[in-house]
Amino acid sequence: MNRMEPHFLAIFMIALSFPLFVQSLVRHYNFSVVLKNETKLCSTKSFVTVNGKFPGPTLYAREDDTVIVRVTNHVKHEVTIHWHGIKQLRTCWSDGPAYVTQCPIKTGQSFVYNFTITGQRGTLLWHAHITWLRATVHGAIVLLPKRGIPYPFPKPDKEKIIILGEWWKSDVEAVVNQATNSGLPPNISDAHTINGYPGPAPGCISQGYTLHVESGKTYLLRIINAALNDELFFKIADHKLTVVEADASYLKPFETDTIFLSPGQTTNVLLTANKLVGKYLIATTPFMDAPIGFDNVSSTATLHYKGTPSYTKTILTSIPPLNATPITKTFTDSLRSINSNTYPTKVSSTIDHSLLFAITVGINPCDTCTNGNKLVSAINNITFLMPTTSLLQAHYYNIKGIFTDDFPANPPMVFDYTGTNQPDNLHTENGTRVYRLNFNSSVQIVLQGTAMIAPENHPFHLHGYNFFVVGQGLGNFDREKDPLRFNLVDPVERNTLSVPNNGWVAIRFRADNPGVWFLHCHLEVHTTWGLKMAFIVDNGRGFNESTLPPPKDLPKC
Ligand SMILES: *[C@@H]1O[C@H](CO)[C@@H](O)[C@H](O)[C@H]1NC(C)=O
Ligand SMILES: *[C@@H]1O[C@H](CO)[C@@H](O)[C@H](O)[C@H]1NC(C)=O
Ligand SMILES: *[C@@H]1O[C@H](CO)[C@@H](O)[C@H](O)[C@H]1NC(C)=O
Ligand SMILES: *[C@@H]1O[C@H](CO)[C@@H](O)[C@H](O)[C@H]1NC(C)=O
Ligand SMILES: *[C@@H]1O[C@H](CO)[C@@H](O)[C@H](O)[C@H]1NC(C)=O
Ligand SMILES: *[C@@H]1O[C@H](CO)[C@@H](O)[C@H](O)[C@H]1NC(C)=O
Ligand SMILES: *[C@@H]1O[C@H](CO)[C@@H](O)[C@H](O)[C@H]1NC(C)=O
Ligand SMILES: *[C@@H]1O[C@H](CO)[C@@H](O)[C@H](O)[C@H]1NC(C)=O
Ligand SMILES: *[C@@H]1O[C@H](CO)[C@@H](O)[C@H](O)[C@H]1NC(C)=O
Numbered sequence: 334m335n336r337m338e339p340h341f342l343a344i345f346m347i348a349l350s351f352p353l354f355v356q357s358l359v360r361h362y363n364f365s366v367v368l369k370n371e372t373k374l375c376s377t378k379s380f381v382t383v384n385g386k387f388p389g390p391t392l393y394a395r396e397d398d399t400v401i402v403r404v405t406n407h408v409k410h411e412v413t414i415h416w417h418g419i420k421q422l423r424t425c426w427s428d429g430p431a432y433v434t435q436c437p438i439k440t441g442q443s444f445v446y447n448f449t450i451t452g453q454r455g456t457l458l459w460h461a462h463i464t465w466l467r468a469t470v471h472g473a474i475v476l477l478p479k480r481g482i483p484y485p486f487p488k489p490d491k492e493k494i495i496i497l498g499e500w501w502k503s504d505v506e507a508v509v510n511q512a513t514n515s516g517l518p519p520n521i522s523d524a525h526t527i528n529g530y531p532g533p534a535p536g537c538i539s540q541g542y543t544l545h546v547e548s549g550k551t552y553l554l555r556i557i558n559a560a561l562n563d564e565l566f567f568k569i570a571d572h573k574l575t576v577v578e579a580d581a582s583y584l585k586p587f588e589t590d591t592i593f594l595s596p597g598q599t600t601n602v603l604l605t606a607n608k609l610v611g612k613y614l615i616a617t618t619p620f621m622d623a624p625i626g627f628d629n630v631s632s633t634a635t636l637h638y639k640g641t642p643s644y645t646k647t648i649l650t651s652i653p654p655l656n657a658t659p660i661t662k663t664f665t666d667s668l669r670s671i672n673s674n675t676y677p678t679k680v681s682s683t684i685d686h687s688l689l690f691a692i693t694v695g696i697n698p699c700d701t702c703t704n705g706n707k708l709v710s711a712i713n714n715i716t717f718l719m720p721t722t723s724l725l726q727a728h729y730y731n732i733k734g735i736f737t738d739d740f741p742a743n744p745p746m747v748f749d750y751t752g753t754n755q756p757d758n759l760h761t762e763n764g765t766r767v768y769r770l771n772f773n774s775s776v777q778i779v780l781q782g783t784a785m786i787a788p789e790n791h792p793f794h795l796h797g798y799n800f801f802v803v804g805q806g807l808g809n810f811d812r813e814k815d816p817l818r819f820n821l822v823d824p825v826e827r828n829t830l831s832v833p834n835n836g837w838v839a840i841r842f843r844a845d846n847p848g849v850w851f852l853h854c855h856l857e858v859h860t861t862w863g864l865k866m867a868f869i870v871d872n873g874r875g876f877n878e879s880t881l882p883p884p885k886d887l888p889k890c
Contacts, residue, residue: 356480357397362390364404366412366438366470375524375537376502380469381408381461387529388496388559389459389472392416396454396479402446404438410506411437414446415462416474417597418580418828421797423881424448425725425848428796431463433851433867434725436890444886454478455581456555456599458496465857468505471496471559476581485671486577486586489553489603493544497567497594497617498526499560499628502536509861516699516707518626519858525560525617525632532632542634544615546606553577554602558594561857563628564620564790564831566660567592569636570613570650574602576667580827582799583671591653593620593664595792597829597855610638612647622656622834623789629655661790661831665805668825680801680821681775681841688768688778689810691744692832692854692864693785695761709862710854711761713741716863718765722890724867725849729883740768740866750783751808751835759786761863768866770844772873777803778852779810780830781837791859793838794829797850797870800840801826807836815839829855844870847880 369382383389394400406412415429427446428434438444454476461470473494478484499522501508512519524534531537546552554574558565573588578601592600615634621627631652653660672678690712697716699707709716720727720735727735748756770776778800780793801824804815819839832838853865872879 357395357399359399359401360394362392362400362402364402364414366404366406366408368408373538375500375531375534378502378504380505381410381466382469383472387469388498389470391473391475391494392459393475393477394450395477396450396452399447399449403443404446405443406438406440409440410466411439411463412461412466412470413437413463414459416446416448416457416459417794418457418599419448419474420451420453420799420846421448422451422846423877423879425797425850425880426883426887429462430796430851432719432721432723434849435723436888437463438888442888444888445884447884450476453581455578456557456601457581458557458559458599460559465505465509465561467559467857468499468501468561471498473555473557475555485583485673485676486603487551490550492553492555495554495556496528497556497558497560497565498529499563500524500526500531513861514701516702516704518708521626522562522628524630525563525565525619525628527615527617527632527634530634532634534630534632544634544636545639546636547639548606548610550606552604552606554604555599556592556594556602557599558596560596562596564593564595564792566618566620566653566657567594568650568652569604569615570648571608572604572613572636574604576600576602579668579825580799580829582826583676584825585669585671585823587667589664589667591660591664593661595829595831595855597792597794598827606638610640611645612637612641614647614649616650616652618652619655620657620661622658623787625787625789658834665831669823670826672823678801678823678826680803680824681843682821683775684777685774686742686770686776688776689743689781690778691750691781691783692791693761693783694787695785696759697761709761710859710864712864712866713744714746714761715740715764715766715866716761717865718763718863720765724767728849728869729880736765736767738767738769738869740766742768749809750781751788752784755785766866767849767869770868770870772847772871772878773843773845775841775843777839777841779837779839780832781810782832782835784835788835790834791832791864792829792855793832793852794855795842795850795852797846797848798842799826799828800842802830802838803841804839805833805836807833810837810839846870847872847878
């Protein structure tokens with residue numbers, strides 16, 4: 334018994350010190366940006382990865398932890414990494430979009446991203462935020478609740494990450510460069526991937542990802558849409574999924590057989606392995622409800638119960654039609670924030686800045702392009718031009734001539750946005766214009782889809798904040814009637830939303846995070862065309878209400 338005592342004492346001391354010293358940690362990661370040669374998936378090509386992994390490494394952190402990621406660039410492309418959905422409270426320098434918050438990391442250089450996880454738990458993703466590199470430079474972020482704080486849903490037996498992606502047989506940078514030079518739409522992808530496997534796409538390996546489960550156990554699936562241009566459905570044959578979280582915000586749980594995710598969106602679902610032992614098809618299929626060329630190839634994987642005899646046939650599932658708008662609507666309408674005492678939904682009932690952003694596609698002259706013109710896209714008729722130094726540096730050091738802070742709060746021309754009578758003049762204005770917000774002001778943005786050239790769904794992502802989706806509808810937003818139907822009680826809180834084809838969405842957030850924050854369509858094709866803008870949120874007067882000074886290793890342009 335005596336010999337046991339030191340042991341007991343040690344355990345006792347660990348137990349005592351645990352809550353005192355291990356509440357929050359500094360977590361270090363090295364991200365080495367390197368080429369990977371692929372000969373198996375669909376074609377032989379070299380592509381850019383982090384640490385030679387596709388999808389890239391998972392970044393784990395707990396709420397309140399500080400995350401330090403040293404990114405070293407060993408490829409010929411310039412890179413930056415964005416921590417999609419991380420609030421980056423006062424650490425705008427670590428947000429990552431190229432020429433918005435930083436100059437790119439050049440070949441041979443490193444940059445240390447340094448941020449603290451504040452008030453968030455759930456699944457997010459990281460990805461490259463320059464040109465189209467995020468096609469293969471992406472991975473999961475898993476934010477665990479504070480130590481000792483349970484999930485607000487039954488504890489799963491195991492957790493699995495599922496990353497949906499989009500694969501081009503050719504070099505993705507060549508695809509976007511060709512599109513930019515020609516002024517035409519870019520080539521569509523050749524396959525969709527599930528955890529890096531294309532499934533049975535034409536000319537690709539037929540092997541797919543296998544999700545191993547044991548009868549009776551419950552799994553938390555952390556599902557991420559890391560595709561560039563495609564909104565996706567996700568389904569598992571014969572199994573219901575209980576949706577519990579979206580974009581690292583807890584939801585009122587609901588059951589569904591089909592998940593709908595836009596690029597940049599994430600969701601956690603509970604899956605219980607309660608069917609007969611066997612193999613069940615997992616399918617991811619694209620959604621497109623506009624007459625636009627897109628990659629319509631499904632990708633499949635297998636849910637595999639432990640103990641399934643090898644001769645067992647896979648149980649198949651039906652897949653949603655490619656244009657299944659009603660399924661997207663049912664799914665989106667089911668998303669309600671948990672709004673509990675522990676996780677209250679704090680939607681502002683007053684508005685300081687009321688903005689209406691009309692989303693258009695246009696055509697501008699271009700002498701060097703194939704048809705003498707090029708496709709562009711605009712918010713309030715401004716096609717955003719990237720500056721040659723970062724907006725945040727220009728803002729912080731007060732460098733003149735980089736941007737102007739006169740981004741229009743409303744469309745310069747009022748028309749029947751979703752009607753058949755569209756403006757004849759399809760030109761837009763170039764501009765590097767930002768919208769300025771005073772610290773802690775309450776902001777409402779109505780994102781209004783239009784029918785200019787091609788009405789379609791647009792997933793919009795706001796950096797630095799979560800917002801509440803207080804309302805949405807089809808047709809033109811009605812300033813008098815629509816706000817009467819807004820949900821200010823339990824609207825979903827997220828960082829990326831889908832503006833429905835020929836419809837609108839209203840979001841609200843409180844500008845309590847100073848810095849420069851990007852707002853853009855998360856279809857990379859549209860970001861390339863200029864469907865983006867930025868907010869400058871001024872510093873407050875209080876002690877903790879200003880952007881921290883820039884890191885010493887901040888890359889130069
Ligand atoms: C990151 O790389 C540095 C230098 O190569 C090394 O000293 C450090 O241990 C690495 N850190 C991690 C977390 O791998
Ligand atoms: C990839 O292939 C190229 C030539 O095809 C070769 O030069 C390079 O060393 C290879 N890289 C890796 C990481 O294997
Ligand atoms: C990260 O930022 C914090 C606070 O700004 C600073 O104290 C710390 O030294 C930084 N760490 C690294 C590795 O840069
Ligand atoms: C895009 O597609 C066209 C037509 O199939 C093809 O000729 C071209 O080489 C493709 N571009 C790239 C960069 O793969
Ligand atoms: C997918 O698109 C191709 C053209 O890119 C078309 O030939 C084919 O019929 C489409 N398949 C489905 C299922 O719509
Ligand atoms: C957009 O701006 C261009 C260039 O100033 C103008 O010709 C066009 O009428 C504007 N369109 C809209 C819809 O505001
Ligand atoms: C808009 O910017 C593009 C560069 O992206 C340039 O080619 C074009 O000439 C500009 N148009 C105008 C009207 O300034
Ligand atoms: C921001 O404004 C809200 C509403 O007026 C107020 O409750 C809150 O304390 C303010 N926060 C800061 C940091 O000033
Ligand atoms: C400022 O922020 C730090 C760290 O987030 C916190 O510990 C401190 O209490 C805050 N100070 C004030 C005056 O709010």
